[in-house]
Amino acid sequence: MENKLIRVGVIGCGAIGKEHIERLTNVVPQTKVVAVYDYVDKVAQDVAEKYDATSYASGEELIRSDEVDAIVVASTDDTHAGYAMECLKQNKYVFCEKPLALTAKECEEMMEVEAKQGHRLLQMGFNRRFDKGYVEMKKAIEEGEIGAPLMIHSAHRNISQAPGFETDYAITRVAIHEIDISRWLLGDEYDEVQVLSVKQSKRTTGDWLNPQLIMFKTNSGQRIDVEVQTDGAYAYDIQCQVVGEAGTLDLPDPATVVKRENQQVSYGLGDHWASRFSDSYNEEFLGWATGILKDQLVGASTWDGYASCVTSDALIKSRETGKPEKVTLMEQPEIYK
Template structure:
C-alpha cells in the first residue's frame, strides 16, 4: 500500500457497499479498503478475503481502529446516526450514504459536534451533485445564462421497489435526492413544502401511495414540483427542467446510441440508479478522497443532511395534514457557509 493512500473502513456490505468497495479499490487510486463490517459476519468475511482487508467484529470496533483513516457507512438507515457520531468522537472522516439520520434532532447534534471540533468530517452521499448533467445546469445558472431561475419541474420514476417499501420512503429514500439537488442548484433554503394527492397507479405492487406530487417553495418564492413515481414506471428515469426569465435548462438523458429501425427512432433507458449515475459515483469518491488529502471536505455536508431531514419531516407532515408545512431550520453555522 502506498504511504499516502487513505485507509478506508466500510460498515455495511450490501449491494451499494460492495459497489463502493470495488470503486475505492479499482477506480480511486488514493484509497484502499483495509477493514469491513457487516451484521452478517459471513458476508463481511467474504468481502475481507476478496479485498485483503480485516473483518471487524462490530462497526464500533472498526471506527476505533487506528488502522482506519476514514469510514464509509452503507449500513441500514437506522444505524447511520450512531456510527457517524462515533466517527466524530474519534475525529475521523466519515462518508455516510443518505439519509444522514432518521431524525432532524440527530442531524442537528452532528452539526453541533462538528462545529465544536472546528472542521468538517462528514460527507453525505447526495450523489447527483457529481453528475455532469446537474453540474452543467448549476454552471449555467451561476453564469446567468437563463436569467433568474423562476421554477423547476422534476420527475423521479422507478420501475420497482424491494419488499417492505412504505409510503414515507417515497420521501426519505426517493425524493430526498430532489430535496437536496434543488437546494444545491438554486442555492436556496425552502420556506414551505407540500405533498399533493394525485390519481394512484394500478401498477403499484404494494399498499403504499404511488405516485406522489411533491411541491417546494424557496425563501425567495421559487416553486419546484417533483413527480415521485416509486413503482411501475417504464424505466428508471430522472428529469429536471429549470425555467428562468430568459430561457430553460433541461437535464440531458445519459449518452446513448440512437437507433433507427422498423419505422421508429429510439434509445435505451436505464433500469436502476446504478446504471444511470455510475459515472457520478466515480467522481463523487474521487473528489472525496482528494478533499481528505487536501484536509478540507467540499462535498455535501452535515448541514445538507440536516436540511434534507427537516424538509422530509415537513413533507411527511403535509401528506397527513393536506396543507403546506413550514421548513424551520436552526441558524446555519459559519462552518457551512
C-alpha cells in the same frame, strides 16, 4: 495527510456497500479498503477475504481502529446517525449514505460535535452533485445563462422496489435526492413544502402511495414540483427542467446512441440507479478522497443532511395534514458557510 494512502473502513456490505468497495478499490487511487463490518458476519467475512481486508466485530470497533483513517457508512438507515456520530467524535472523516439520521435532533448534535472539531469531517452521499448534467446546469444558472431561475419541474421514476417498501420511503429514500439537488441548483433553502394526492397507479405492487406529487417553495419564492413514481414505471428515469426568465435548462438523458429502424427513432433508458449514475459515483468518491487529503471536503455536508431531514419531516407531515407545512431550520453554523 497530503500524498498519503487513505485507509478506508466500510460499514455495511450490502449492494451499495459492495459497489462503494469496488470503486474505492479500482477507481480511486488514493484509497485502500482495509476494514469492513456487516451485521451479517458471513457477508463481511466474504467481502474481507475478496478484498484482503479485516472483518471487524462491530462498526464501533472498526471506527476506533488505528488502522482506519476514514469510514464509509452504507448500513441500514436507522444506524447511520450512530455510526456517523462516532466517526465525528473520533475526529475521523466519514462518507455517510442518505439519510444522515432519522431525526433532525440527531443531525443537530452531529453538527455541534463537528464544529467543535474545527473542520468538516462528514460528506453526505448526494452523488447527483457530481453528475455532469447537473453540474452543467448549476454552472449555467450561476453564469446567468437563463436569467433568474423561477421554477424547477422534475421527476424520479422507478421500475420497482424491494419488499418492505413504505409510503414514507418515497420521500426519505427516493425524493431525498430531489430535495438536495434542487436546493443545490438554486442556492436557496425551502420556506414551505407540500405533498399533493394524485390518481394512484394500478401497477404498484405493494400498499404504499404511488405516485406522489411533491411541491416546494424556496425562501426567495421559486417553486419546485417533483413527480415521485416509486413502482411500475417504464424505466429508471430522472428528469429535471429549470425554468428561468430568459430560457430553460433540461437535464440530458444519458443515452448516447439514437437508433433509426422500422420507421421509428429510439434510444435506450436504464433500469437501475447504479448504471444511470455510475460516473457521478466515481466522481463523488474521487472528490471525497481529494477532499480528505487536502482537509477540504467539497461534497454535501452535515448541514445538507440536516436540511434534507427537516424537509422530509415537513413533507411527511404535509401528506398527513393535507396542507403546506413550513420548513424551519436552525441558524447555520459558521463551519458550513
